[in-house]
Amino acid sequence: MARQQLPPQIKTRDVVDRRTGKPVRRYVVTVDVAPPGEPRKQVKKRFTTEREARSFLATTQAEVARGTYVAASSTTVRQAVQDWLDTRQLKPTTLQSYTVVLQALVDENGDTQVQKLSEADVVRMLRRLRSGKSPGRKKWTARSCNLLLTLTKAVLESEKRQGRVVRNVAADIRPMERDARTAKTLTHEQMLTVLDHECRDRHLWTLALHGLRRGEIAGLRWENVDLDARTITIAETRVAVGKEVLTSTPKSKQSRRTLPLPQDVVDVLKAARRAQRAERLKAGSMYQGGEHLACDEFGKPYHPDKLSRDWREMIKALGVDRVRLHDARHTCGTLMHLRGVPITVIAAWLGHSSAAFTMATYTHSQDDALAAAGVTLTARVSEQM
Template identity: 55%
Template sequence: MARQQLPPQIRKVEITDRRTGKPVPRYQVTVDAGEVDGKRKQRRKRFTTEREARGFLSETQAAVSAGTYVQTSKTTVDRACADWLASKHKLKPSTLRGHKTKLQAVRDVLGEVEVQALTKRHVDDLVTALSAGKVDGRAKWSPRSINYMLGLLSNVLGDQQKQGNLVRNVASLVDRRASEPKKFRTLTDAEIFKILDHDCRERHLWALALYGMRRGEIAGLRWENVDFKTGEVTVAENRVAVGREAIVGTPKSKASSRTLPMPQEVVTALKAEKLQQKRDRLALGSECSESSVHTKWDYVASDEGGEPLTPTTISFRWGKMLREIGIDHVRLHDARHSCATLMHLRGVPIAVIAAWLGHSSAAFTMATYAHSQDDALRAAGTSFR
């Protein structure tokens, strides 16, 4: 049988063996690898045998024809993460900061690995190290943090896939870590009334928190959005902690922009604070002229000098207040959980609770915010007698 002629994409060449100095045959493949950014690309590679060369040519042509061929890329994991983060123009600063923090662990450990060389084993080993607290400069990561990181890395690699730089997303193949659901301690009726009755400068803030407002919504509430005639509070701004700064932005979601008809006790507390701020302003006299104060006294949550309180400061004062009145520590955000739970136990429809809290999903509200309390469980037990 006559020897099969080489296709035009394969050329037999001779190279010099570095060890022996003698010429040796090689089969050089030059194949059309498709178009990138409007330019035709070629792939060139040498093989020891004709069979290997023909196999590579056949596989490459089939992949190019099917649109699944991936161009050779030297993009590293660090570069891919940086590019993905830079493309997230619509994220809130606090969300973007969280993404950067979690991906930094990936960049520190795997940053120099080329994306096309990244394997599932690389990611599995990183997960194991983070879970055991064996990554330099980092404490042991919780399953929640691990899964957060894996989700972000999967998005980064998915973006590389869409750009034609990857065949598969290895992060999507890594098992997520099982975690226990977060346990919340909600405040009882007695504890809520104890907080509301406590005479302190921040009483109006705790009232807003216990009636379901987020910390960022409380920190961002301006007096112009409090209507004393109707007793309504409009959530129109959010101030969140990003590092050591307080960043002003829009509410957390579209559903979070809402107007709440507050109970009389909340309105009374707000009126008392408004009067106190007026006294503080008068006490400072000429130092607080309208032209020099800018945003001073604009916010419901302000200190004695009219400066808006940061979200971190509000949380600190919450903890201090709980210690003063002898209530075991709960997060400020758990006041919001308490509001949802008590509304649910008192028969308020879950859709109404979701709207009050600023959620777009009633199912999320039910699953995340409505918790049973010991008192409620005991009351339920009596219904079987």
């Protein structure tokens, strides 16, 4: 039987084997891999047998025809993550947050080549994080794991668009079921206990119960408070990301908002303003800053985490059941809802872009006590919202 002629993409080359010193034949494959309409691109590879050369040529041409061909790449997961972060146009706080979350992917699979990363690798990583078996890390919540999964999918999708992987191996991984957790809200009596509590930071807890985020409270400056017009403008946030405190603009267009204040809130803010001015006089040259509503006796802005710690200590001292500072925001949304405030208005007050998100996340009807709060909410909080 006549020997089958080699295709033009395969050339033979006679060389001397370095180990034996004898002449041997090698097969060099040169194949076009650029999609139609794009500049020419070729891949060249050498084989010891004709069979291997023909197999590589056929497989490569078929992948090019299907649009699934990717050239061999040594890009690692660590490099892919860094490339993705470097090309994102994100707020500094969001970028830092994503960097912290994706560090788990880098720590687990950073040295793995992206082309060798498997779906099983990603699933195992998520399971270890969820179970608390990832070295050096506490047990992650399902929410945190799902955020990491979302970001991992985004990184791999970027690699796919750039032609470095055939498919996104994380694309079909389903998010973990969220922890069954209902946000706690203060009862009507508990809310009044906090609002009436005379303390240095009473104005901060009042703002929290009127729906401001922790970062918004930490970032609020006196220049954005108009006590005559009875308004506050949310124009800046201070948030803790890792060990850093980052100052930025609000998280969305809807989060930047101007809110009318009830008179009792204005009175609390006026008292806080007078107290801070007195502290400035007392501290003299030691006083630095004082632009923020949330600051110490010497004008230094609070670390956002301090707000959470002081809130916990305050409600414990008042004998109130443990409720997170962020749950004060839930309380605001819930009481507005139970008082019949339209959900679109509640969303605008809280700074949400989606009324559906507000309804699903920030309004609750938990028990008889909360239902009663909707009926008996005092005029100073509800009627002027």
